[in-house]
Amino acid sequence: MSSCCVPSTYGILSKSMSKSSKLWDDAKELLPGGVNSPVRSGNVVGIQPPIIVRANGAHIYDVDGNRYIDLVNSWGALILGHRPLTVMNAVRRQLRKGTSYGATSTLEIELAKRIREAVPSMEKMRMVSSGTEATMSAIRLARGFTKRKKIIKFDGCYHGHADSLLVEAGSGDLIGLPYNDAAKFEEVAMKNASDIAAVIVEPIAANMGIVLPRPGFLENLREVTQKVGAVLIFDEIITGFRLRYGGVQDQFGIKPDLTCLGKIVGGGFPFAVYGGRGDIMDRLAPIGPVYQAGTLSGNPVAVAASLATLEVLRNRDGLYEELETHGRALQNILEKEAKSAGFSIVVNRAGSMLTPFFTNAPVFDYSSAKRSNVEKFARFYRAMIEEGISIPPSPFEAFFLSRAHDRSVIGRIGKAIAKSMEKMVQS
DSSP states (O other): OOGGGSOOOBSTTSSOOHHHHHHHHHHHHHSGGGOSSGGGGOTTTTSOOOOEEEEEBTEEEETTSOEEEESSHHHHTOTTOBSOHHHHHHHHHHHTTOSOOSSOOHHHHHHHHHHHHHSTTOSEEEEESSHHHHHHHHHHHHHHHHTOOEEEEETTOOOOSOHHHHSOTTSTTEEEEOTTOHHHHHHHHHHTTTTEEEEEEOSSBOSSSOBOOOTTHHHHHHHHHHHHTOEEEEEETTTTTTSSSSOHHHHHTOOOSEEEEOGGGGTTSSOEEEEEOHHHHTTBTTTSSBOOOOTTTTOHHHHHHHHHHHHHHHHOTTHHHHHHHHHHHHHHHHHHHHHHHTOOOEEEEETTEEEEEOOSSOOOSHHHHHTSOHHHHHHHHHHHHHTTEEOOSSTTSOEEOOTTOOHHHHHHHHHHHHHHHHHHHHO
């Protein structure tokens, strides 16, 4: 019998990790660091994460037959959980019709209408295959539209691995500023008013852990970018459709010039989209001079999964309210158990995504996030994985809940948190 069919119990202490260990050796020989994305390596927490072979609902299963409640959820992409029936059925139907056309399909048109209905600021859009592709293309488009070069981003916000976004802050055409510092932003933007092509920001930061915008911060970005003629780009790769149907730009009452969406709108497939003002988007080829193309852009299988996912989210049926309730419950559990164990903790949360920082001071930007205790988080990670809970192997990422994380699952997570805090005290 294969390991994927063996009845599984929670946690790596319940069975051996021998198969995962052997496969990690193979992976490191074949893949840089054994992974295809760096944060998966577990280097920060001092452990090699298990090798996963299947998933269902709120759970993932490793090659050794161990079962885990998944709080990574493909880094926020799976708001309906693993293998939701509606999405799986839509994908099966599309597979019978073909996997890639290399031409515009009826599905793309239908999805574009659905997205514009949900995010009205996206008057026109272009579908791509990854979040990095979306943000990179949006920035290129902003530069082509304004005929300027400089970009302002905020420390701790991640917008993909394009070279121009990973260079050292303040070098070349990239200006890095502290998140939530409206006064500093306005000072720098006005000083460089004639050179700023775009300002890109996560409206709710989720790549230094969850950090919410201070009142007035986003409003200031909108006001100043309009004043200097720069393009305001909201990177809603993570927040899009996560906290509400559409983007959080509606929640804040702010209309950006361009928006990038990914993760949830992909329905579990490699898919992203960027869009915004029609006059800006019309600068794209084939009707404008800014070139961007992709063989698998608008892939019909991914688009079918996206449409199925958005249909469920559009119907809502109390889904977002339930996610909010469970997110709040998880936050309360973390705070309560940490206090009982004598650990200082700050839990930043936005709906169904949250981050526990082992610190006693508020976390409001990248500098304050970095002051949290990484060693304590690493111990917490190791204890949680032993208890059968898969959390991100980094203190600067978010925990994500899905519709599959029902009350009983939250209860199981709560027990694991209590035991993990106990283990940390005893170690």
